[in-house]
Amino acid sequence: MLNRSIQPTVNPIEHIDLVKAESRRLSNGIPVYFVNAGTQDVVKIDFIFEAGTWFQTTNLVASLCNSMFEEGSRNFTATEIAEKFDFFGAYLQLTVDQSQGFVNVVSLGKHLSAILEVTEDLIKRSIFPEHELEVLIAKNKQKWLLENEKVRTLCQKKFTQVMFGDAHPYAINNKLEDFDQITREDLMRFYKTFYHSGNCHIIASGNINEEVLQLLDRYFGGTDWQQSPVVIPEYEICPSPVKKHHVEKANGIQSAIRVGKFWVPKSHPDFHALSILSTILGGYFGSRLMTNIREEKGYTYGIGSYVLNLKKASYLVISTEVGNEYIEPTLAEIAVEMKRLQTELVSENELETVKSYLLGEFLRDFDGPFALASSFKAINDFGLDYSFYDQALKVLRNITSAELMQLAQQYLNIEDFYTVVAGSNQLQ
Amino acid sequence: MIHFERTKLANGLTVIVHRDQTTPMVAVDVCYNVGSRDEHPDRTGFAHLFEHLMFGGSKHIPSYDEPLQKAGGDNNAYTSNDLTNYYLTLPKNNIETGFWLESDRMLELAFSKTSLDVQRNVVIEEFKQRQLNQPYGDVWPLIRQLAYKVHPYQWPTIGREISHIEKATIQQVKDFFFAHYAPDNAVLVVTGDVDFDQVVKLADRWFGSIPNRHVKPRNIPQEPEQTEIREQTVVRDVPSDTIYMAYHTADRLDPVYYATDLVSDVLSNGNSSRMYINLVQKEKIFTELDAYLSGDFEPGLFVVSGKPSNGVSLDFARKAIERELDRMKQDRVPEYELEKVKNKVEANIVYGEMNYLTKAMNLATNEILQDANLINTQVESYRSVTSEQIQEVSQHIFRPENCSVLHYIAKK
Numbered sequence: 001m002l003n004r005s006i007q008p009t010v011n012p013i014e015h016i017d018l019v020k021a022e023s024r025r026l027s028n029g030i031p032v033y034f035v036n037a038g039t040q041d042v043v044k045i046d047f048i049f050e051a052g053t054w055f056q057t058t059n060l061v062a063s064l065c066n067s068m069f070e071e072g073s074r075n076f077t078a079t080e081i082a083e084k085f086d087f088f089g090a091y092l093q094l095t096v097d098q099s100q101g102f103v104n105v106v107s108l109g110k111h112l113s114a115i116l117e118v119t120e121d122l123i124k125r126s127i128f129p130e131h132e133l134e135v136l137i138a139k140n141k142q143k144w145l146l147e148n149e150k151v152r153t154l155c156q157k158k159f160t161q162v163m164f165g166d167a168h169p170y171a172i173n174n175k176l177e178d179f180d181q182i183t184r185e186d187l188m189r190f191y192k193t194f195y196h197s198g199n200c201h202i203i204a205s206g207n208i209n210e211e212v213l214q215l216l217d218r219y220f221g222g223t224d225w226q227q228s229p230v231v232i233p234e235y236e237i238c239p240s241p242v243k244k245h246h247v248e249k250a251n252g253i254q255s256a257i258r259v260g261k262f263w264v265p266k267s268h269p270d271f272h273a274l275s276i277l278s279t280i281l282g283g284y285f286g287s288r289l290m291t292n293i294r295e296e297k298g299y300t301y302g303i304g305s306y307v308l309n310l311k312k313a314s315y316l317v318i319s320t321e322v323g324n325e326y327i328e329p330t331l332a333e334i335a336v337e338m339k340r341l342q343t344e345l346v347s348e349n350e351l352e353t354v355k356s357y358l359l360g361e362f363l364r365d366f367d368g369p370f371a372l373a374s375s376f377k378a379i380n381d382f383g384l385d386y387s388f389y390d391q392a393l394k395v396l397r398n399i400t401s402a403e404l405m406q407l408a409q410q411y412l413n414i415e416d417f418y419t420v421v422a423g424s425n426q427l428q
Numbered sequence: 429m430i431h432f433e434r435t436k437l438a439n440g441l442t443v444i445v446h447r448d449q450t451t452p453m454v455a456v457d458v459c460y461n462v463g464s465r466d467e468h469p470d471r472t473g474f475a476h477l478f479e480h481l482m483f484g485g486s487k488h489i490p491s492y493d494e495p496l497q498k499a500g501g502d503n504n505a506y507t508s509n510d511l512t513n514y515y516l517t518l519p520k521n522n523i524e525t526g527f528w529l530e531s532d533r534m535l536e537l538a539f540s541k542t543s544l545d546v547q548r549n550v551v552i553e554e555f556k557q558r559q560l561n562q563p564y565g566d567v568w569p570l571i572r573q574l575a576y577k578v579h580p581y582q583w584p585t586i587g588r589e590i591s592h593i594e595k596a597t598i599q600q601v602k603d604f605f606f607a608h609y610a611p612d613n614a615v616l617v618v619t620g621d622v623d624f625d626q627v628v629k630l631a632d633r634w635f636g637s638i639p640n641r642h643v644k645p646r647n648i649p650q651e652p653e654q655t656e657i658r659e660q661t662v663v664r665d666v667p668s669d670t671i672y673m674a675y676h677t678a679d680r681l682d683p684v685y686y687a688t689d690l691v692s693d694v695l696s697n698g699n700s701s702r703m704y705i706n707l708v709q710k711e712k713i714f715t716e717l718d719a720y721l722s723g724d725f726e727p728g729l730f731v732v733s734g735k736p737s738n739g740v741s742l743d744f745a746r747k748a749i750e751r752e753l754d755r756m757k758q759d760r761v762p763e764y765e766l767e768k769v770k771n772k773v774e775a776n777i778v779y780g781e782m783n784y785l786t787k788a789m790n791l792a793t794n795e796i797l798q799d800a801n802l803i804n805t806q807v808e809s810y811r812s813v814t815s816e817q818i819q820e821v822s823q824h825i826f827r828p829e830n831c832s833v834l835h836y837i838a839k840k
Contacts, residue, residue, distance in 0.1 A: 002633065004488035004532050007525060007528060008527075010499045010522055013519050038450065040779075040781055042782060078699070079699075079709070081699075082698060082704075085698070085699075086698040086700040086768055087700075087767075088775070089771045089773075089775025090775070106779070138715050139708075142667065142735055146667055251665065254560075254561040294550055295550075297546070297549075298548070298553070301550055321553075323556060353494055353498050356497060356499060356500045357498075357500065359500050360500025360501060360518070360519060363519055364453065367452060368450075370782075
């Protein structure tokens with residue numbers, strides 16, 4: 001007779017195949033990291049430049065410069081670029097983050113050559129046409145207006161300003177009038193300085209064979225797009241002396257909440273253990289915050305904590321959106337959950353659960369070409385190697401409740417946390 | 429091409445297996461043939477609220493998530509107008525935990541009062557987060573209400589109003605469960621490095637004893653043909669005016685669906701599409717412009733939405749859209765342009781075949797629609813569309829009396 005009350009035997013995850021990226025260099029020295037995996041003839045090529053917002057001296061320059069790549073190059077108009085990508089069913093994604101600018105291409109392998117021919121031109125010979133720039137600015141202005149109606153955007157902006165100080169590049173402080181001050185010359189200067197072979201590396205994943213590598217060398221391996229090395233500017237972090245902040249947004253019925261503090265970098269000996277601690281606090285569906293604030297109290301649709309690792313700083317942040325009447329109770333419960341981690345041992349049962357969950361996540365992070373590529377990027381960006389993951393696994397398998405409690409006492413003191421609430425209620 | 433095998437258990441549960449030997453994980457997808465279209469007009473949002481309750485413990489298992497996490501698993505679910513889909517992934521050596529969890533909640537829920545009380549609140553916060561506290565959050569509900577007068581597609585999945593969710597009772601939850609959650613109203617899909625016979629054996633072991641509940645075929649009032657243009661204007665606290673034009677289209681199984689889908693691609697899929705090039709890039713009438721299908725199983729909507737540039741009136745903007753739609757009616761789409769949108773569809777299908785979970789979800793939803801094998805025949809269905817069919821379907825859809833227009837005005 002089937003006993004439905006007992007879970008079938010759970011088998012431990014013993015083996016995780018940490019498939020590693022291989023590397024080589026194009027003729028001009030550009031490092032190419034590649035993962036050959038997957039069953040479909042699909043190729044993803046990420047051209048990565050040290051050209052993030054960290055390097056801009058005027059707001060919006062990094063992202064607008066990057067976005068303009070599809071708006072016209074010496075040999076292809078914006079329309080021709082779009083035609084090529086659409087005709088071959090390929091995708092071009094242009095994005096920037098705090099440290100890097102990305103030109104990511106996804107294509108069927110059979111069309112890669114045609115796609116790289118256009119990609120080469122738009123990376124090496126972008127021309128920033130006036131008309132297209134105007135259209136792009138008008139579009140981005142509208143997007144900005146929309147985003148800044150959302151409490152979560154207002155909250156995140158304020159949170160980064162409070163943590164880093166308004167002048168720091170990690171603080172999001174773009175304003176509507178910035179769009180009117182940007183000039184084509186600003187973008188071209190940024191482009192010349194940061195988008196060249198000496199400031200680039202490539203991550204390729206999917207059906208990566210010798211032919212793909214040769215194509216990359218043909219289009220990007222020359223010395224025709226070399227510039228002088230980039231000087232990395234330094235900035236000082238100036239956190240606000242005040243820990244609690246409010247952003248007013250009239251007529252909102254929900255408020256966005258951010259509660260966060262600076263965290264250790266990936267290279268720190270406590271990093272892996274702290275990742276487990278933050279998972280217990282708010283990093284998965286069964287976390288303390290989700291269980292208490294959503295599943296027991298129903299104050300919110302979702303609450304979570306995550307660690308953001310940037311090159312020059314890391315922080316832990318708890319984020320949620322709650323009905324205005326639940327702001328104070330939610331903040332109180334967040335404090336309670338941190339206190340509990342400092343004063344009560346995590347039970348064996350809960351520890352087992354979170355360990356198994358994280359091992360499963362590990363498997364997912366190393367499953368499939370794109371996941372493998374992003375797991376590589378997550379170490380490569382920080383100058384780390386795959387021993388980072390060996391170490392993470394080791395810590396995960398051996399961590400004890402006593403160690404976690406000790407870490408909570410050191411790192412989860414509520415008085416170290418910044419609290420930002422965006423909504424139509426004053427924070428008491 | 430996705431190879432799969434399919435069988436039906438004695439209790440009516442369809443089981444589909446696709447083998448993917450490249451992943452150490454398995455996906456287990458259980459899709460129920462029930463969505464917000466099956467709701468009573470006075471109890472909207474119920475199918476979705478119910479989806480939340482499916483995580484609140486089942487007859488023999490008090491917690492759904494914890495044992496799954498113990499087995500290294502992860503899960504999620506969504507509700508649409510047409511179906512409710514539950515899916516989880518696990519390391520393959522723990523596959524049986526997936527069967528244990530999913531079969532127990534198909535057998536019977538715990539029907540816990542506490543769970544209902546809490547999830548009601550969670551869903552109300554979700555309602556606020558998605559709709560009430562979000563700029564343009566009420567656009568879809570307004571469009572649906574305007575376009576549908578009879579068919580339950582007139583309300584959104586989250587529900588028509590918060591009070592419907594507030595009033596849900598345990599008895600209603602029970603009734604809903606036994607009316608819709610049943611092996612004969614569901615499909616089980618497993619993908620990963622698994623063997624068909626092994627999966628069928630597991631399915632029989634865990635799901636085989638759940639009784640067939642003889643779910644009644646749905647009897648949904650069909651929307652009568654719209655005979656005159658409908659217009660609505662609302663003023664909201666948003667940054668910019670937006671226009672929405674919604675036209676009734678065919679259902680997903682109608683052969684013209686594929687041509688209709690390509691019409692939306694010609695108009696607005698990618699930066700080389702007509703509306704983007706002409707109205708955004710060249711004439712700068714819009715900063716944002718999209719054309720898309722609602723994708724509903726039953727006759728759905730073809731929506732064109734656009735945000736006019738600063739200083740452009742909604743009226744002028746609307747005329748520009750109508751000009752493009754008229755061109756679709758008057759002229760055949762050139763071969764090259766048709767080839768382009770077909771290539772893109774085909775490439776997207778290949779991208780969708782890269783991941784074991786995506787494959788499981790596509791197999792499951794197509795089986796609920798009619799037949800899992802639609803994911804394999806769709807390439808040919810798209811390929812065989814002619815420019816003549818595109819023109820015909822455009823002429824049929826883009827008629828003023830078939831259109832509902834929503835003017836969404838920014839409060840100054």
